[in-house]
Amino acid sequence: MARKTGSHSQITGPKVQQAASKLFARHGFAAVSMRQIASEVGVQAGALYLYTPDKQSLLFDLMQGHMQDLLTAWEAQEKGIGPLAQLEAFVRFHIGFHLDRPDAVFIAYMELRNLSEENFAVIEELRKRYEDVLEGILREGQQAGVFAVPDTKLAMMALIAMLTGVNTWYREGGRLSRDKVEEIYWDMARKAVAG
Amino acid sequence: MARKTGSHSQITGPKVQQAASKLFARHGFAAVSMRQIASEVGVQAGALYLYTPDKQSLLFDLMQGHMQDLLTAWEAQEKGIGPLAQLEAFVRFHIGFHLDRPDAVFIAYMELRNLSEENFAVIEELRKRYEDVLEGILREGQQAGVFAVPDTKLAMMALIAMLTGVNTWYREGGRLSRDKVEEIYWDMARKAVAG
DNA sequence: TGTTTATCTGAACATGCGTTCATTTCAAAG
DNA sequence: CTTTGAAATGAACGCATGTTCAGATAAACA
Known part of the structure; x- marks a missing residue:
């Protein structure tokens, strides 16, 4: 299952940044996994790599x-x-x-x-x-x-x-x-x- | 091989604290592994658990x-x-x-x-x-x-x-x-x- | 309607993690 | 000289990590 409704890239991109910001601030960069960030965004970990190298x-x-x-x-x-x-x-x-x-x-x-x-x-x-x-x-x-x-x-x-x-x-x-x-x-x- | 020369427990104990302090300060708690600390002390990771739970x-x-x-x-x-x-x-x-x-x-x-x-x-x-x-x-x-x-x-x-x-x-x-x-x-x- | 393409999944990869434990070593006690 | 036991090894445990990628999906375009 992928891309349920509408085009998401312009929404997901900022969401990734916001999720990372929130989680890095709360738990620290090293303690936060890409899977946690993805989960906060509502996406699988692999999808994050469309928005960050x-x-x-x-x-x-x-x-x-x-x-x-x-x-x-x-x-x-x-x-x-x-x-x-x-x-x-x-x-x-x-x-x-x-x-x-x-x-x-x-x-x-x-x-x-x-x-x-x-x-x-x-x-x-x-x-x-x-x-x-x-x-x-x-x-x-x-x-x-x-x-x-x-x-x-x-x-x-x-x-x-x-x-x-x-x-x-x-x-x-x-x-x-x-x-x-x-x-x-x-x-x-x-x-x-x-x- | 274990315990090459002399009794070490009263030396290793403080060494573990010092190594942890140095590495935590440099890289952060979450980014430092028990194996890194052990390596800094000059010991295998398992040995650390004689000095900390x-x-x-x-x-x-x-x-x-x-x-x-x-x-x-x-x-x-x-x-x-x-x-x-x-x-x-x-x-x-x-x-x-x-x-x-x-x-x-x-x-x-x-x-x-x-x-x-x-x-x-x-x-x-x-x-x-x-x-x-x-x-x-x-x-x-x-x-x-x-x-x-x-x-x-x-x-x-x-x-x-x-x-x-x-x-x-x-x-x-x-x-x-x-x-x-x-x-x-x-x-x-x-x-x-x-x- | 059919085709394209941006978006996302889900599985896989090699690697490293904290922790446990049977086993080995060796200074010291008897 | 033997016994003892503290100190350390090294392998193993299950699980999580960052990252890759072939394949699936659905919106946009022709």
């Missing part, structure tokens, strides 16, 4: 897509003028974007070691581009005398770790609204780099 | 040991008097302790989802005990008017994420000494919660 590409495509979305979304973001306004924009953007995609974020941070060497290099390059955004803001603020950061690379790492950490505890419908969380984190970030 | 226990014991070491080490730590001194002690302790054990830290953060339900509950309880330490310091400082943190839980999460993040980039013999890193992070942490 192999399991590794499934992971890589998810991560690359996520990182590219991140960079694209930042470019489209209202940033304001001056280091302080830009830092606030970055803080709020980072928290919001990451809370919108918990699965993709989880995968992007946890499954780096399951990438092949070449694929890893690609993802790391994209990650570096994003980190450079924040480091640039901090450097400008430092030079303008608005921030007091003895080491922009360290401050950048510290801030990103702090902001990304929101994903580990935030739950929709919890004690605090997203806006309130953004506000509190922005307050801490601002003070942490303040002159 | 199963693979899951190997992971659990590593994580439980790490969390207990963490709590014990904090108790033995010089803490100083007052919220500010205690926060500084915590920041420096956290960074130092975690940089000393990169593999264990990596495992403790990445492999939670590979724990059985009961084992997960045990580790989470230990983690909560550690988080409560920092939250307690922040609460005291808030009440004493030394800190200005609108939400102690959020501030605690933000600080711990920031501090633990050091492990992702710090390399021994790099640009900055450990002491310098501790100092910069302490500066940021202090300012972030300052009144």
